[in-house]
Amino acid sequence: MATARAHVAWFEELGEDDRDVAGGKAVSLGRLTAAGIRVPPGYVVTTSAFRQACTAFDPGGTIARAVEGLGADDESACRAVTAELRARVEGAPLPGDVENAILTAYRRLCDTESAAEAPVAVRSSATMEDGSDASFAGLQDTFLWVRGEAAVLAAVRRCWSSLYSEPSVSYRRRLHLPESAMAMGVVIQQMVDARSAGVMFTRSPMTGDPSLIAISSSWGLGSAVVGGEVTPDEFIVNKITGELARQTISDKAIRHVPNRATGGTTEEPVPPEQRELPSLSGDEVKRLATLGRAIERHYGRAQDIEWAICANGGNADTGTEIFLLQSRPETVWSSKETRLVETVSANPFANVLAIFGAPRKE
């Protein structure tokens, strides 16, 4: 468990009890790291750091009061207040110990990667996101391929300030959530320069069949798949035998790649000869499915997983290396799951009446 007052915590230090200080995403990455699954290393800027920074930005608590004073439907007032607030969160000086903690951890990450300015992904890790209240998910921001101390600090502050985006604020107002209860962790994680990336459900997304694993994959960073900007390749794998049940190879027109000059990512066309090639090899599909199954077993329920395959970061033996970027419970089919059997038949033969005993309805 992370120390309650620490400003940062490494993934491997996090446990289930740290949801309040680290947010759901960070805790999930911590659990995966602890389970021995290959997760790019990283740390979380805790809610304790967030709260201390907020106190510094808003010494008299005027921000909180201004937000709480907004009417849920008062769009113009909301627009004005949130613009002002975001400027303060992104611009006011950071408390020295918070800045120091973030940067010390970043330098350690750079050292482990033997890079001067290791590229990282900076993402919000809300205390409510990724959990049961899926509707709150996605209101915060993600920043990819962030490099250098200044850029990291700016990205953290922009994550925080995303809490004061109009949709985020009006969401809280509609639900009458107190501002004092609001908190956010920010995940800073080594960024994988993905050759291919995508998502994986440990159920069939079409029917909810729990014996299948569905992998969506495309070239480049996973953001193109997650954002729906490309029609990915689809691989459906039998969870039990590992056999490929079916696959659809799509024409993948674009890919997201790191922008090495400015940081962030760029969309670019996929070279013509590569567009209709499978973005995963048969072996990679197998390895991903094995990984998906291990993660599902670890959590004891169906998962929705983001992953990336790194072409040049892997070890020489396997050629490529699979990284797990995120895993959360699958919610669509899990919530629909119904029982198939009310009571077990007293006579084991009576089950055949399902076939022979009633007119067949389809």
Add this chain to the structure above:
Amino acid sequence: METRTRSFPLPSEVGPVPGAEAADSMYPYFTKVGPEDDARFWFYNGMHFPEPIPAFDAITAEAPYISLGAYNTRVFVIPTVKGIEHRIINGRVYISAIPITDPAEIGARVPHFEERAFYYFGKWEELYAQWNKKIKVLLASIESIEVPELPEFEDKAVVFEGRGIAQNHYLIERYNRAIEAYLLMWQYHFEFLVLGYGAYLTFFEFCKKAFPEISVQMVARMVAGVDTAMLRPDDELKKLAALALETGVDGSFTENRSAAQILADVETRGAAGARWLAAFEEARRPWFNISTGDGFYHHHRNWNDDLAMPFSGMTRYISELRAGRTLERPTARLKQEREQIAAEYRALLPGDAERATFDQMLGLCHLVFPFVEDHKFYCENWAATSFFNKIREFGTVLARNGLLSDSEDIFQLNRYEVGMALADLALSWASGVPAKGTRHWPPIVAERKAALAKLAEWSPPPALGPVPENIQDPLLLMLWGITSEQLQAWAAPPSEGSELRGFGASPGVVEGIARVVRNIDEIASVREGEILVCPVTAPSWAPIFGKIKATVSDIGGAMSHAAIVAREYGMPAVLGTGHATKRIKTGQRLRVDGTSGVVTILE
């Protein structure tokens, strides 16, 4: 049942094939289409009858439907389905199931069914042990039928032992015995089969609910046995191949030698040769009684009738053993894999009630499956090939007396006509004059042979009559590979595209050159590494499974024996494509995806 826009011809709309008019007289009146048949949906039973049926072979349609229907309708009183009607149209068998839809009638049948079916399930092993005995008694009785000679004068013993019965009586009596034995075999065939499939289908439907995308193939893998009689003949060849190497007689087996030449050469090899020949005799007595087809036609001979298939198999196995390959099926691993797959599906079920139900259903499947798999060897293979051989002997008698020009011609007469011809012969022998049949039958035989050749060129529609909205009949799916989607695909005009869809019956993807084999006589043309494309694959083709890369068939479900054997050989198979033998030409390059069930013609 709702009907959708008609996409198949009505039975009454199917006209005769020009030049095959003689076919009209070949089959019994009850197999002909009547006006009432247009209201029902029929599909072509091409799995069992892939070629036009000679007149005599129509008994293999009549006999099974006599007993299948009796068990459904009258013996086990299945609440929702009666028998299967059959019609012979241009030499092809079309069938239609008779469902029961009135809830009151279903309700009235349920208690009878429960009492009767549950008794059989409860006593399954005991009753099946009894079955195993009686089927062997029946097999012995077929083989023991002596077809009488009709001598110039009766043997003296008839007089001096006071027997008082002339041989012409036995001519008729023995023929009737052969027919009765065959009909009885079909009674035995269905005694357990419908209940066995019911147990299997119950499990299949449950799996389908729990795992909506589960394939028939995967359910089959949880249920199918590892040691089954149908796999035994091929196993025996492997054992004999190993013994040939062990005894040092393997040098007798070379590709260009016939079976007779190999046997003669083994015989010259002293004690070693004698040892191998003794083992061969022992193995062939039961296990070579496997049909090179599926036993539904008189020309589906067994391995004992034609040793070419087993000897080419053994020659091949010997060279594989010399190359250091292991041939024995890894039964322990297959068993373990089967149990592991079942355990893992079970673990994915939502709760304990589902797991307990899964156990009940799978347990029942494992109880009934030895019969479901093994009956085929004893019934369609051993009994059927013995029966047709016995009928050949009657053909020899008829030919010797001038009623036929060749003993094989007996199969151009239906079973009732053979009875008439034998009566004619019995009468004429008694009267001491030539039989009338000597003028009557030869022209009919010639006409019918010509008609069959014409009928073979006809492309039978896969189905006839109004298509029901849904025919997710599990029996049709399992045995014939018929689903609503499949029918829609068949109903569509043959596309110019390069893809065919069927059942992915054995997983894996391969590319290779097609070899289209329309009947078993052409099987010898198959070369190493080709993809076999055929109307239907018989399990006795297993010896060439080691030679081919994949198999594609017009007809067949994932529970067919071909599917099971293909899975064991780890060879991709796509079955039930409908048109593969028409769409694919020998020499074309194919990609066969046995997982998704897609065959692509690459060039």
